[in-house]
Amino acid sequence: MVSPSTDSIGSVGSVETRFLDLPGPLRLDCGDELPAVRVAYETYGTLSPERDNVILVCHALSGDAHAAGHSITPPDAGTRDGFAAERRDGAAGKALGWWDGMIGPGKAFDTDRFHVVSTNLLGGCKGTTGPSSINPNTGRPYGADFPVVTVADMVRCERAFLDALGIDRLAAVAGGSLGGMQALQWAVQYPDQVDAIVVIASTHALHPQGVAWNAIAREAIMRDPAWQGGDYYGTGHAPEAGMGVARMVGHITYLSASALTERFGRRLQSADDIRYTLEQPEFEIESYLDHQAASFVRRFDANTYLRLSRALTYFDLARAYGKGSLADALAGISARTLLIAFSSDWLYPPAASEEVRAALTAAGKPVEYHLIDAPYGHDCFLLEEARQIPIVRSFLEEERPA
Amino acid sequence: MVSPSTDSIGSVGSVETRFLDLPGPLRLDCGDELPAVRVAYETYGTLSPERDNVILVCHALSGDAHAAGHSITPPDAGTRDGFAAERRDGAAGKALGWWDGMIGPGKAFDTDRFHVVSTNLLGGCKGTTGPSSINPNTGRPYGADFPVVTVADMVRCERAFLDALGIDRLAAVAGGSLGGMQALQWAVQYPDQVDAIVVIASTHALHPQGVAWNAIAREAIMRDPAWQGGDYYGTGHAPEAGMGVARMVGHITYLSASALTERFGRRLQSADDIRYTLEQPEFEIESYLDHQAASFVRRFDANTYLRLSRALTYFDLARAYGKGSLADALAGISARTLLIAFSSDWLYPPAASEEVRAALTAAGKPVEYHLIDAPYGHDCFLLEEARQIPIVRSFLEEERPA
Numbered sequence: 001m002v003s004p005s006t007d008s009i010g011s012v013g014s015v016e017t018r019f020l021d022l023p024g025p026l027r028l029d030c031g032d033e034l035p036a037v038r039v040a041y042e043t044y045g046t047l048s049p050e051r052d053n054v055i056l057v058c059h060a061l062s063g064d065a066h067a068a069g070h071s072i073t074p075p076d077a078g079t080r081d082g083f084a085a086e087r088r089d090g091a092a093g094k095a096l097g098w099w100d101g102m103i104g105p106g107k108a109f110d111t112d113r114f115h116v117v118s119t120n121l122l123g124g125c126k127g128t129t130g131p132s133s134i135n136p137n138t139g140r141p142y143g144a145d146f147p148v149v150t151v152a153d154m155v156r157c158e159r160a161f162l163d164a165l166g167i168d169r170l171a172a173v174a175g176g177s178l179g180g181m182q183a184l185q186w187a188v189q190y191p192d193q194v195d196a197i198v199v200i201a202s203t204h205a206l207h208p209q210g211v212a213w214n215a216i217a218r219e220a221i222m223r224d225p226a227w228q229g230g231d232y233y234g235t236g237h238a239p240e241a242g243m244g245v246a247r248m249v250g251h252i253t254y255l256s257a258s259a260l261t262e263r264f265g266r267r268l269q270s271a272d273d274i275r276y277t278l279e280q281p282e283f284e285i286e287s288y289l290d291h292q293a294a295s296f297v298r299r300f301d302a303n304t305y306l307r308l309s310r311a312l313t314y315f316d317l318a319r320a321y322g323k324g325s326l327a328d329a330l331a332g333i334s335a336r337t338l339l340i341a342f343s344s345d346w347l348y349p350p351a352a353s354e355e356v357r358a359a360l361t362a363a364g365k366p367v368e369y370h371l372i373d374a375p376y377g378h379d380c381f382l383l384e385e386a387r388q389i390p391i392v393r394s395f396l397e398e399e400r401p402a
Numbered sequence: 403m404v405s406p407s408t409d410s411i412g413s414v415g416s417v418e419t420r421f422l423d424l425p426g427p428l429r430l431d432c433g434d435e436l437p438a439v440r441v442a443y444e445t446y447g448t449l450s451p452e453r454d455n456v457i458l459v460c461h462a463l464s465g466d467a468h469a470a471g472h473s474i475t476p477p478d479a480g481t482r483d484g485f486a487a488e489r490r491d492g493a494a495g496k497a498l499g500w501w502d503g504m505i506g507p508g509k510a511f512d513t514d515r516f517h518v519v520s521t522n523l524l525g526g527c528k529g530t531t532g533p534s535s536i537n538p539n540t541g542r543p544y545g546a547d548f549p550v551v552t553v554a555d556m557v558r559c560e561r562a563f564l565d566a567l568g569i570d571r572l573a574a575v576a577g578g579s580l581g582g583m584q585a586l587q588w589a590v591q592y593p594d595q596v597d598a599i600v601v602i603a604s605t606h607a608l609h610p611q612g613v614a615w616n617a618i619a620r621e622a623i624m625r626d627p628a629w630q631g632g633d634y635y636g637t638g639h640a641p642e643a644g645m646g647v648a649r650m651v652g653h654i655t656y657l658s659a660s661a662l663t664e665r666f667g668r669r670l671q672s673a674d675d676i677r678y679t680l681e682q683p684e685f686e687i688e689s690y691l692d693h694q695a696a697s698f699v700r701r702f703d704a705n706t707y708l709r710l711s712r713a714l715t716y717f718d719l720a721r722a723y724g725k726g727s728l729a730d731a732l733a734g735i736s737a738r739t740l741l742i743a744f745s746s747d748w749l750y751p752p753a754a755s756e757e758v759r760a761a762l763t764a765a766g767k768p769v770e771y772h773l774i775d776a777p778y779g780h781d782c783f784l785l786e787e788a789r790q791i792p793i794v795r796s797f798l799e800e801e802r803p804a
Contacts, residue, residue: 208685212688215688219646223643243804245621245625248618261609279706286613313684
């Protein structure tokens with residue numbers, strides 16, 4: 001394992017989100033095509049003359065293109081999940097990227113060696129074409145007309161975007177959660193174009209309880225009358241009530257029960273005693289949930305949430321590529337695979353990563369798996385940076401040195 | 403352990419829910435008092451001449467007074483939770499009680515020996531005075547004016563109800579989940595009036611994650627515009643959308659992840675493949691959640707749900723009676739205690755029962771604890787009857803034989 005010396009670790013500094021319009025339409029799994037797609041992106045580090053040092057990092061459900069450094073783009077409330085949300089730099093205009101601890105000089109994705117590219121996902125609400133974008137066919141936001149996209153569609157969009165940048169091959173694709181699904185999808189969909197994948201706190205197919213949590217979160221949004229079937233833009237009403245509930249559900253699934261106990265216990269808001277109230281938060285954890293819901297609603301679009309949530313429940317490599325066999329689905333990949341899971345993650349539990357490892361091993365593919373014993377649940381992929389850095393650095397040593 | 407012979411096990415037969423009006427007002431923890439309280443109840447077995455063979459069984463959040471036998475009361479959609487909901491007798495007018503497997507001749511609560519009494523909780527919506535009852539001061543349903551009640555208030559109501567029946571002492575108080583909280587509360591609140599308590603899948607204080615799930619469920623209801631601050635009766639609108647989401651959240655917390663995997667896996671509704679839909683259920687588990695939500699909304703009142711959910715999060719014996727020490731809180735009880743927990747119950751995890759056991763042991767109180775290894779989660783208390791019966795029967799052997 002390679003431990004970076006402390007003084008070599010730094011920030012990528014100030015960054016700006018840029019935008020690229022794909023040159024042609026994008027075909028989707030559902031059969032539709034999007035006539036015009038804009039992609040929001042950031043890059044960190046220097047592209048080699050051979051264009052062979054590119055790492056694509058893929059964000060999770062509520063992320064955006066701003067993965068590292070301080071944004072000089074107008075600030076929003078930040079894009080980190082759960083406890084990780086509190087780690088962002090609160091100063092106006094200086095919001096830290098959602099994976100700043102992992103991307104930079106001397107960090108896991110070392111910008112002294114690699115050119116790191118981060119895009120906002122297809123269907124997103126942070127600059128890449130999504131439900132809140134203008135539909136060129138109508139001149140109004142897509143709303144309900146925006147198609148149901150898949151992880152494969154997101155990766156197809158990323159492929160088209162990199163084509164437009166003139167980047168053929170990727171040294172690595174990396175991500176956690178839904179981002180890890182994209183990394184796996186890349187390895188399966190474009191086996192000759194990616195050398196390595198880093199799949200953190202992710203899975204080849206979300207387990208049924210995870211499918212249920214996502215369904216409940218979507219129901220909370222779609223049952224809110226303000227959702228209006230998805231056509232709420234410009235009406236003066238958005239499904240903020242339902243989005244708040246969806247966020248609360250998500251939030252609790254991102255954290256472990258023991259982390260909640262350690263952090264909040266059963267402490268009351270009032271120093272004295274209970275106040276016999278339904279509508280006011282009474283326990284600290286209730287107040288925390290209210291706060292998280294309110295801040296998420298301000299920064300995220302409900303129709304994007306619905307589509308990304310649906311995409312991550314649909315994702316199922318064995319079904320899509322192996323007629324039910326994960327080993328068959330992975331038989332064609334050529335990328336080296338790094339899997340990292342966290343002991344307390346019950347939304348993307350270690351068992352899922354172990355299934356991927358077993359399937360890759362059965363298919364004779366190189367795979368490295370690390371189970372990190374850590375208490376915070378799924379959010380560990382954003383919080384446990386110090387322990388992931390040496391693992392990822394060591395794994396990426398084999399890629400082309402800068 | 404006593405194993406009942408099969409041929410001695412039977413049903414309590416057809417039963418009818420009856421009603422009793424308390425003779426006076428009921429004082430509540432919040433400082434209010436309810437001027438008139440009606441209690442819905444059922445009884446099974448014969449009251450001894452000495453009135454010393456009474457077992458009070460207490461229901462959980464969504465239960466009612468119909469605990470055993472076939473109801474001759476007009477049927478509703480049943481009162482069992484989770485997978486247990488499917489175990490009820492579907493024939494019109496013959497709905498099985500929610501604990502029918504445990505109550506009857508030769509069963510855990512043996513009606514050949516005991517007179518079993520079951521009431522609908524204070525604040526309920528199944529015949530006992532609750533938010534949907536008429537407020538005698540206004541002539542209209544209480545709605546928002548119904549107070550926030552506590553587990554202690556529920557027990558105070560049960561005490562007043564038994565007084566009215568002329569029953570001074572209880573051979574036992576028994577219940578699962580919120581019902582188990584009532585049993586613990588009885589032992590603390592009326593230490594000289596209860597000989598034994600049977601506390602199943604319950605706790606002395608819900609853990610923070612459980613507090614969070616309950617808060618989310620209540621938020622889903624209260625954020626539904628149809629809730630109208632609680633005054634929705636007679637308006638033609640009820641918070642059915644929010645109640646459905648609340649029920650879905652509850653439902654998933656009642657079951658284990660592995661039970662969901664075993665039962666539903668990732669099977670699709672459509673035999674062919676995904677249909678790229680947001681609004682239609684796509685996975686079997688999504689369809690199941692929809693169905694559970696729809697059937698719950700038809701049979702349960704949202705304002706009752708809010709109050710019972712709040713009561714079970716407030717419940718905290720150490721805070722209320724021990725200045726933070728559970729052992730101090732339990733120091734005054736004289737009842738023998740039976741605790742049963744289930745290995746896969748993550749809403750009321752075994753650790754909570756073990757804390758009660760430790761505190762009772764520290765206080766020198768008799769306590770018996772059984773951890774049952776079973777896969778269904780919190781719902782085990784309604785499903786794993788065969789394994790609970792010998793434990794409960796053996797524990798109750800020491801009580802007065804009929």
